[in-house]
Amino acid sequence: MIDESYQLILVSAFLGLVSIALLGLSRRLGAPSLLLFLLVGMLAGEDGLGGLQFSDVETAFLVGNIALAVILLDGGLRTHISSFRVGLKPALTLATLGVIITSGTVGAAAAWVLGWPLQDGLLLGAIIGSTDAAAVFALLNAAGLQLKQRSSATLEIESGTNDPMAIFLTIALVTLLTSGDGSVDLHILGDFFRQMGLGALMGIGGGWLLQQILNRIILPHVLYPLLVMSGGLTIFSLTNLWQGSGFLAIYLIGLVVANRPMNHIHEVRWLHDGLAWLSQIGMFLLLGLLVSPSGLLDPKVAIPALAVSLTLMFFARPLAVFICLLPFRFPAREQFFISWVGLKGAVPIILALFPYLYGMEHKDTYFEITFFVVLLSLCLQGWTIAPLARSLGLEVPPKPEDIDHLGVTLPGQIGRELLAYRIHAGSPADSYLLRRLPIPSGVKLLGVIRGDTVLPPEPDRLLQPDDYLVLMAQSHHSPDLVALFMALPTPAHLLGTAFFGQFTLRPEVLLDDLCKAYGVSLSDDLRRQSLSELINKHYHGKPVVGDRVNVGDIELVVKQMAKGKLLQVGLKLPVVKQQAAS
Amino acid sequence: MHTLAQILTPGRTLCRVSGGSKKRLFETIAKLIGDDQLSLPANEVFTQLIAREKLGSTGLGKGIAIPHCRINNCTQPLGCLLTLDEPIDFDAPDGDPVDLLFVLLVPDEAHQQHLDILSHIASLFSQEAFCSALRQAEDTTSLFQIATNWAA
Numbered sequence A: 001m002i003d004e005s006y007q008l009i010l011v012s013a014f015l016g017l018v019s020i021a022l023l024g025l026s027r028r029l030g031a032p033s034l035l036l037f038l039l040v041g042m043l044a045g046e047d048g049l050g051g052l053q054f055s056d057v058e059t060a061f062l063v064g065n066i067a068l069a070v071i072l073l074d075g076g077l078r079t080h081i082s083s084f085r086v087g088l089k090p091a092l093t094l095a096t097l098g099v100i101i102t103s104g105t106v107g108a109a110a111a112w113v114l115g116w117p118l119q120d121g122l123l124l125g126a127i128i129g130s131t132d133a134a135a136v137f138a139l140l141n142a143a144g145l146q147l148k149q150r151s152s153a154t155l156e157i158e159s160g161t162n163d164p165m166a167i168f169l170t171i172a173l174v175t176l177l178t179s180g181d182g183s184v185d186l187h188i189l190g191d192f193f194r195q196m197g198l199g200a201l202m203g204i205g206g207g208w209l210l211q212q213i214l215n216r217i218i219l220p221h222v223l224y225p226l227l228v229m230s231g232g233l234t235i236f237s238l239t240n241l242w243q244g245s246g247f248l249a250i251y252l253i254g255l256v257v258a259n260r261p262m263n264h265i266h267e268v269r270w271l272h273d274g275l276a277w278l279s280q281i282g283m284f285l286l287l288g289l290l291v292s293p294s295g296l297l298d299p300k301v302a303i304p305a306l307a308v309s310l311t312l313m314f315f316a317r318p319l320a321v322f323i324c325l326l327p328f329r330f331p332a333r334e335q336f337f338i339s340w341v342g343l344k345g346a347v348p349i350i351l352a353l354f355p356y357l358y359g360m361e362h363k364d365t366y367f368e369i370t371f372f373v374v375l376l377s378l379c380l381q382g383w384t385i386a387p388l389a390r391s392l393g394l395e396v397p398p399k400p401e402d403i404d405h406l407g408v409t410l411p412g413q414i415g416r417e418l419l420a421y422r423i424h425a426g427s428p429a430d431s432y433l434l435r436r437l438p439i440p441s442g443v444k445l446l447g448v449i450r451g452d453t454v455l456p457p458e459p460d461r462l463l464q465p466d467d468y469l470v471l472m473a474q475s476h477h478s479p480d481l482v483a484l485f486m487a488l489p490t491p492a493h494l495l496g497t498a499f500f501g502q503f504t505l506r507p508e509v510l511l512d513d514l515c516k517a518y519g520v521s522l523s524d525d526l527r528r529q530s531l532s533e534l535i536n537k538h539y540h541g542k543p544v545v546g547d548r549v550n551v552g553d554i555e556l557v558v559k560q561m562a563k564g565k566l567l568q569v570g571l572k573l574p575v576v577k578q579q580a581a582s
Numbered sequence B: 001m002h003t004l005a006q007i008l009t010p011g012r013t014l015c016r017v018s019g020g021s022k023k024r025l026f027e028t029i030a031k032l033i034g035d036d037q038l039s040l041p042a043n044e045v046f047t048q049l050i051a052r053e054k055l056g057s058t059g060l061g062k063g064i065a066i067p068h069c070r071i072n073n074c075t076q077p078l079g080c081l082l083t084l085d086e087p088i089d090f091d092a093p094d095g096d097p098v099d100l101l102f103v104l105l106v107p108d109e110a111h112q113q114h115l116d117i118l119s120h121i122a123s124l125f126s127q128e129a130f131c132s133a134l135r136q137a138e139d140t141t142s143l144f145q146i147a148t149n150w151a152a
Helices: A002-029 A033-044 A057-078 A081-114 A118-127 A133-142 A149-161 A163-179 A187-216 A223-241 A246-258 A265-290 A293-297 A299-328 A332-340 A346-351 A363-391 A475-485 A496-500 A511-518 A531-538 B022-036 B042-053 B111-124 B128-136 B140-149
Strands: A405-409 A416-422 A444-450 A453-455 A468-474 A503-505 A548-551 A554-562 A565-572 B013-017 B059-061 B068-071 B078-088 B098-107
Touching (some): A002 A033, A002 A265, A033 A265, A057 A246, A057 A265, A057 A346, A081 A118, A081 A163, A081 A299, A118 A163, A118 A363, A133 A363, A149 A163, A149 A246, A163 A187, A163 A246, A163 A346, A187 A223, A223 A265, A246 A265, A265 A346, A265 A405, A293 A299, A293 A363, A299 A332, A332 A363, A346 A363, A416 A475, A468 A475, A496 A554, A496 A565, A511 B068, A511 B111, A531 A548, A531 A554, A531 A565, B022 B078, B022 B098, B042 B098, B078 B128, B078 B140, B098 B111, B098 B128
Parallel strands (some): B013 B078, B068 B098
Antiparallel strands (some): A405 A416, A416 A468, A444 A453, A444 A468, A548 A554
């Protein structure tokens, strides 16, 4: 017994070690880390080098549920409420109607391919219908990719909120298929509203409650994130026990907690980042162990699975995205991108465990096809996301909050923080005189740390690379502030002026005046509008940073926005060809 | 490609002048150009520069500005280079006061040429080494020398 425990610890720790050690390699290859974890699990399993036997569906289900909850909590903590402006409605449409269209289309195709009754096919469709939050968050973040907000917000909110729909469809179909009479009655609709309604209520209410508690009790710092996690999991399981959607609830808890003024938000985000990684590694390793790779290569599985995968990627998902985004009129390239990022991850695999738990017919086929679809999706789609986003021009300069800094919350002062930023060579703050540093109001400079010495914040102090600037700020000010301390992004086309243009215009300027100043010819009816009207019309009232409109040879680029309004428009001049003479 | 040597003269170079306010500075520039080019009345230069400034500050950030406009009766692109003794508020996008300016005037009809020169000058003034060399110049002659002899 004692030996067995240590063996179990040894095996799990060693697999974790291998996975993390190989992470660097997978990044260099541009491979999704989730794929790596699955492969390590499969290699350790019964058909691989490790030869480990693992077929405990119930343990896998338990671990999978905890891990998913932690990952969704982290996803919520990373979602900024400001992204709701452009992303919420499209994302919710995709998360509900989109899941139904995808599942229905691929389910019907699967029934035909496998020669199954339609309902069995639809169950498979429901299992693989949702876009996976873990996979999307991990891939977008790991690639260091900052996308235009329209695409990133839609994908993040969609993947955070569409699992409940897929889970609901799966459970409804499982119940239908196992109850025997095959009839559908109206209370299935009631179930749906109960799942969503209770999930939303518990999530928002629970999040608010947690935030109140966090701001009131005094604990060692490291315990605040753990309080968020245990609170989140408590509400998650309560919601599930009361037949609500716990997954929706825990995502909303993260969202509420991170978007209200709160102490210790840095610690909370920091630790949850790590917990989400741990959950992903653990869950994917376990799911990799659970599958028998030899079963996947059996032509009886592989051929229909391939057909189902391709239908999903090239027909069902694009169709769902096209229909759902129709009212929102997204630019074609962003629709294309969102279609392609219909990544599958752990949720389908965990849903594919339901047929086992209910002892259904074809249970192995459900699981194997689902596993195949997920692997292929991670390989094909996961591997190509970053290059695709770049070639579609959806990448924007990194956002300020991605920068590393030290932050300490002052005890008893909600939302006031002591911050230290490193001055990176080439960042906007490098080589600034302190008196010239455009810091937002409400921010107080406290000093400069240079090597071992602390220098007072004298107005004529020149900032140098590797200095630390220490200041006090309201935490919600930090996004404006940290823009100053960002190291320049490496790719040259994302440098501020190369991306946004050399000059900055006011959005209320009339096109007529712009045309006069630069001698651009334009029709009279266009000249009467302002830059802001032109851009808003072009992007159907929802422009995002990085959107572009051409006026003659000049390019107008959305440079800064706040609360849905344009603040600054970049003016990009045509690039002059380098000539040998100059 | 127009290098600075082709559009700048020692007569349109000013080192460490006192700026005062943004408006005051534009008056100084307009007068300098008006005196240098008799075909260009100072008030016309002033009006056009201010009109462009209304679209948004021509400040690039980090204390640099490139005021520019098209102008009637102008036969070829004209440049004017100034450094200030004290930085002045310029409504630049980064909020930083300005102490290094390059003013560009182009003929009314040459809009493609206008954009090309402007783009070239903006990229020149985004080079930190170039700007810090200009800021270190102590008199008009050396400021002109540094600006026109800069390779690239």
